[in-house]
Amino acid sequence: MEKEYAIGIDIGGTNTVFGIVDHRGDTLYRGAISSRKYEQVEDYIQELYEALQPAIDQVGGIQTIKGIGVGAPNGNYYSGMIEYAPNLIWKGVIPISRLMTEKFSIPAALTNDANAAAVGEMMYGAAKGMKDFIMITLGTGVGSGIVANGHLIYGHDGFAGELGHTMIIPNGRLHQGTGMHGSLESYASATGVAYTAKEFLEQRPEQPSLLRNYPVEEINSKVVYDCAKQGDAMAIEVYEFTGEILGMALANFVMFSSPEAIILFGGMTKAGDLILKPTREHMEKNLLPIFQNKVKLLFSELKESDAAILGASALVWDLKE
Amino acid sequence: MEKEYAIGIDIGGTNTVFGIVDHRGDTLYRGAISSRKYEQVEDYIQELYEALQPAIDQVGGIQTIKGIGVGAPNGNYYSGMIEYAPNLIWKGVIPISRLMTEKFSIPAALTNDANAAAVGEMMYGAAKGMKDFIMITLGTGVGSGIVANGHLIYGHDGFAGELGHTMIIPNGRLHQGTGMHGSLESYASATGVAYTAKEFLEQRPEQPSLLRNYPVEEINSKVVYDCAKQGDAMAIEVYEFTGEILGMALANFVMFSSPEAIILFGGMTKAGDLILKPTREHMEKNLLPIFQNKVKLLFSELKESDAAILGASALVWDLKE
Numbered sequence: 001m002e003k004e005y006a007i008g009i010d011i012g013g014t015n016t017v018f019g020i021v022d023h024r025g026d027t028l029y030r031g032a033i034s035s036r037k038y039e040q041v042e043d044y045i046q047e048l049y050e051a052l053q054p055a056i057d058q059v060g061g062i063q064t065i066k067g068i069g070v071g072a073p074n075g076n077y078y079s080g081m082i083e084y085a086p087n088l089i090w091k092g093v094i095p096i097s098r099l100m101t102e103k104f105s106i107p108a109a110l111t112n113d114a115n116a117a118a119v120g121e122m123m124y125g126a127a128k129g130m131k132d133f134i135m136i137t138l139g140t141g142v143g144s145g146i147v148a149n150g151h152l153i154y155g156h157d158g159f160a161g162e163l164g165h166t167m168i169i170p171n172g173r174l175h176q177g178t179g180m181h182g183s184l185e186s187y188a189s190a191t192g193v194a195y196t197a198k199e200f201l202e203q204r205p206e207q208p209s210l211l212r213n214y215p216v217e218e219i220n221s222k223v224v225y226d227c228a229k230q231g232d233a234m235a236i237e238v239y240e241f242t243g244e245i246l247g248m249a250l251a252n253f254v255m256f257s258s259p260e261a262i263i264l265f266g267g268m269t270k271a272g273d274l275i276l277k278p279t280r281e282h283m284e285k286n287l288l289p290i291f292q293n294k295v296k297l298l299f300s301e302l303k304e305s306d307a308a309i310l311g312a313s314a315l316v317w318d319l320k321e
Numbered sequence: 322m323e324k325e326y327a328i329g330i331d332i333g334g335t336n337t338v339f340g341i342v343d344h345r346g347d348t349l350y351r352g353a354i355s356s357r358k359y360e361q362v363e364d365y366i367q368e369l370y371e372a373l374q375p376a377i378d379q380v381g382g383i384q385t386i387k388g389i390g391v392g393a394p395n396g397n398y399y400s401g402m403i404e405y406a407p408n409l410i411w412k413g414v415i416p417i418s419r420l421m422t423e424k425f426s427i428p429a430a431l432t433n434d435a436n437a438a439a440v441g442e443m444m445y446g447a448a449k450g451m452k453d454f455i456m457i458t459l460g461t462g463v464g465s466g467i468v469a470n471g472h473l474i475y476g477h478d479g480f481a482g483e484l485g486h487t488m489i490i491p492n493g494r495l496h497q498g499t500g501m502h503g504s505l506e507s508y509a510s511a512t513g514v515a516y517t518a519k520e521f522l523e524q525r526p527e528q529p530s531l532l533r534n535y536p537v538e539e540i541n542s543k544v545v546y547d548c549a550k551q552g553d554a555m556a557i558e559v560y561e562f563t564g565e566i567l568g569m570a571l572a573n574f575v576m577f578s579s580p581e582a583i584i585l586f587g588g589m590t591k592a593g594d595l596i597l598k599p600t601r602e603h604m605e606k607n608l609l610p611i612f613q614n615k616v617k618l619l620f621s622e623l624k625e626s627d628a629a630i631l632g633a634s635a636l637v638w639d640l641k642e
Contacts, residue, residue, distance in 0.1 A: 258476025
C-alpha cells in the first residue's frame with residue numbers, strides 16, 4: 001500500500017498541536033493536547049498516541065502513514081533529540097524521534113518548531129517562492145527559522161536559529177528559563193508582554209489604566225491585548241515598547257542575512273498593527289541605509305497551528321524508506 | 322592561450338592590496354596602493370592599472386589573465402557595485418566591476434571584502450573543510466562573511482553579512498560614518514579601540530598610563546597595542562573592554578547560524594591574547610548552554626592581505642567566458 005499521509009506534530013511550550021497531512025499539503029485531521037500535563041515524556045507520548053488513533057484509523061490505519069515529523073523548541077534535526085529546551089517541562093536531552101518511532105512503529109524526524117513553521121510558510125504561506133527569509137515565532141517564547149539560498153540554516157550542530165536568545169539589552173531583563181539577561185525572548189514573548197505590563201503598573205502608580213482592573217497575578221498577554229483594544233494608553237504603550245525591542249532585534253537579523261521578508265507568526269501577531277507598526281518603525285530606524293525600506297515585514301498567512309504542522313509533516317517526505 | 326591567472330584586489334578603508342594568483346592559489350605578485358589618495362574613483366583605478374602593469378607583463382600579458390576579482394566594503398555580488406560604503410572616500414554607488422572591465426579589458430567580479438576573505442580562508446586557511454563558519458574582519462572597520470551549508474550567505478539583495486553594523490549597545494557610541502549608535506564597529510574596529518583609549522584617558526584623569534605620553538590626537542590602535550605590550554594597565558583594559566563588546570556580539574552571531582568556528586582576521590588580531598581572551602570569555606558568558614564550549618574562536622591562518630586577495634581572485638574562476 002502506498003504511504004500517502006504524514007503526521008505533523010508541533011510541540012509548543014503550552015500546547016501540542018498535531019495533524020494528518022497528505023502530499024498536497026491538505027490537513028485532514030487536527031487535534032491538540034497539553035504539553036505541560038505530564039512530567040514524564042513517555043506519558044505525554046502515550047496520550048499523543050491515544051489522541052491520534054481515531055484519525056489514524058480514519059485514513060486507513062498506520063500502514064498508510066509514511067512517518068512523523070516533529071517540530072519542537074531546541075529540536076535537533078541531526079540528532080533527533082530535544083536538547084535542554086528552556087520552555088518545556090522535560091529537562092535535559094529527550095530522544096523524541098526514537099520515542100515516537102518506538103510508540104508508533106513508523107519513522108520520525110525532528111526539527112526546531114520555528115524551522116518547521118518556516119518550511120510550512122515557504123511551501124504554503126506568505127514566503128511561497130522566497131529563497132531568503134526569516135520566520136519569527138512570537139508565542140510563549142520567541143523562536144526563529146532562517147532560510148538562506150532556499151535552505152534552512154541548521155548550522156554546524158543543528159541548533160542554528162535561536163534568535164529569541166540573542167541579547168538585545170546588555171544587562172537587561174532576567175529570563176527565568178535561561179538565566180540570561182536582556183534576551184529578545186524576555187521582552188517580545190507573551191510572557192515578556194505580561195512582564196512589561198506589570199513593570200509599567202508598578203513604575204507608574206499615578207497613571208490610570210484598565211490593566212488595574214485585574215489582579216496583578218492575572219495579567220497576561222491576552223489581558224494586555226484586551227485593554228489595548230479598548231484604547232487603554234498604558235496597554236498600547238506595552239506594545240510600543242515591545243515593538244521597539246523587537247524592531248531593534250530584527251534590524252540586527254536583517255544585517256546578518258539580508259532577507260527578502262521577515263514573517264511574524266504566533267499568538268502575539270493577533271495584536272495586528274499594535275505590534276506591527278512600532279516593530280517596523282524601530283526596525284527601519286536601526287538599519288543601515290542600504291537595508292532600509294526593502295525588507296517586507298509580514299504576518300504569517302497560515303493558521304497558527306497549520307504552518308508548524310505542515311512544516312513538520314514536510315520533514316516526512318524526505319525520510320528514507 | 323589558456324587564461325591561467327586571476328587578479329585579486331582587496332579594497333580596504335585605508336589601503337588597497339592586490340596580487341596575481343594562479344589556479345593553485347599561489348600568489349605570484351603582490352602590491353598595494355592607498356585607497357584614500359584619489360577622490361575620483363577613475364583616478365584611483367588609473368593608479369591601480371599602472372601599479373599592476375609590470376606584474377601583468379611579467380606573467381605574459383593581459384591575455385593570460387582570466388579576470389579580476391574585487392573585494393570591497395559594501396561590494397554587491399549581484400550588481401557589481403559598491404553601494405554607500407561608509408568607510409570609503411567614494412560616496413554613493415560606484416560601478417566598480419564595470420570600471421575595472423573598461424580599464425583592463427577583462428571581466429571583473431565583485432563581492433564584500435569580508436566575503437572574499439571568508440572564501441580565501443575556506444579554500445586555503447583556518448576554515449579549510451568547514452561548511453559553517455563566520456569570518457570577522459577587524460580593521461579600520463568591522464566586516465563579516467558568513468558561510469552556511471558550505472556557501473556564502475549573500476541574502477536577497479547581495480548585502481548579507483554586515484555584522485559590524487549590528488547594534489550591540491542601545492543608544493551607545495555614535496558611529497561617525499553611519500550615524501548609528503552602539504554598533505559593533507564603533508567599538509571593535511581599530512578606530513573604536515583608539516576612541517575607547519581616549520575615553521578612558523578623559524574619564525580617569527587620576528589613573529597613570531603610558532598612553533599619556535602621547536598627544537591625544539596621535540593615539541591610535543597601534544599606540545594602544547604598544548602600551549599594552551609594555552604592561553600598561555589602562556591599555557590592557559582597553560582590549561578587555563573591546564573584547565567584552567566583541568564577545569557579546571559573537572554570542573549573538575552564534576545563536577543565529579551556529580557556526581563550527583569564528584575566524585578573526587585583520588589588523589586587530591595582532592594583539593593576540595590581549596583581545597582573544599576577553600572576547601572568548603564574554604562570548605561564552607552570553608551563550609545559551611547548548612552553544613557553550615563548542616565554537617572555535619580562531620585567528621586567520623593566512624597573511625592579512627593574502628586571504629582577501631585569494632578570496633577575491635577565486636571569484637574569477639567562476640566567471641563566464
